[in-house]
Amino acid sequence: MKDAKAALRKEMKARRSALAAAHPQAGEAMASAFEARGNWPSAEVVAGFHPFGSEIDPLPLLMRFHARGYGLALPALVESAEGGQMIFCAYDPIGALVEGPYGIWQPGPDAPEVFPDIILAPLLAFDREGGRLGYGGGFYDRALDYLKAAKRGKDSxxxxxxxxxxAQEVARVPTEPHDQRLDAVLTEQGVIEIRKNP
Structure with missing residues (x-):
């Protein structure tokens, strides 16, 4: 399984780099496609991420959420007993960010931790069953475990x-029991609903 994931990561990193170079406005197209649906979710806080490398840019979509009164959050890597933990902190679009581990911009240490209702997650590959291939560090999987436990029993x-x-879609993402699944995928062409297993 680890070999299959490693091979797919290598292939998809190259594919995504080519896609980013060919479609520099894909983030804006994704935001416009989502807005055109006119189906804004019932939520209070939406978390995104500051794009890094060839990741599609979610910031145009986050700004549309912000304009409609949603609270925003970004991930932040903080020290923990395990060496590093990803939490989500409040994000003010006019506030300053700091450079975190791996050179990724994140809210500063004074930004309060929040518990988002929706998380926009980066990825290397996805499938129609909700499979997500991340970068191999497990930060999102652990953070989502933590957040789902915190929200257990809540209305949303x-x-x-x-x-x-x-074009990051593949037929099947190799997954393991700890891998968190997606509820939907947003692309420059629109929203892909995930097939739910009965």
């Missing part, structure tokens, strides 16, 4: 939406 369960170029 946590939703995880992958954000990707449409």
């Amino acid at each position: 369960p946590l939703q995880v939406w992958g954000v990707a170029f449409s």
Whole structure:
């Protein structure tokens, strides 16, 4: 399984780099496609991420959520007993960000931790069953475990939406029991609903 994931990661990193170079406005197209649906979710806080490398840019979509009164959050890596934990902190679009581990911009240490209702998650590959291939560090899987436990019993369960170029779709993502599944995928061509197993 690990070999299959490693091989797919290598292939998809190259594919995504080519897609990002060919479609620099894909993030704006994704935001416009989502807005055109006119189906804004019932949620208070939406978490995105600051794009890194060839990731599709979710910030145009986050700004549309912000304009409609949603609270925003970004992931932040903090020290923990395990060496590093990803939490989500409040994000003010006009506030300053700091450079975190791996060179990724994140809210500063004074930003309060929040518990989002929707998380926009980066990825390397996805499938129609909700499979998500991440980068191999397990940060999102552990953070989602933590957040789902925190929201258990609440009226609105946590939703995880992958954000990707449409060409990052594959027939099947190799998954393991700890891998968190997606509820939907947002692309520059529109929203892909995930087939739910009965």
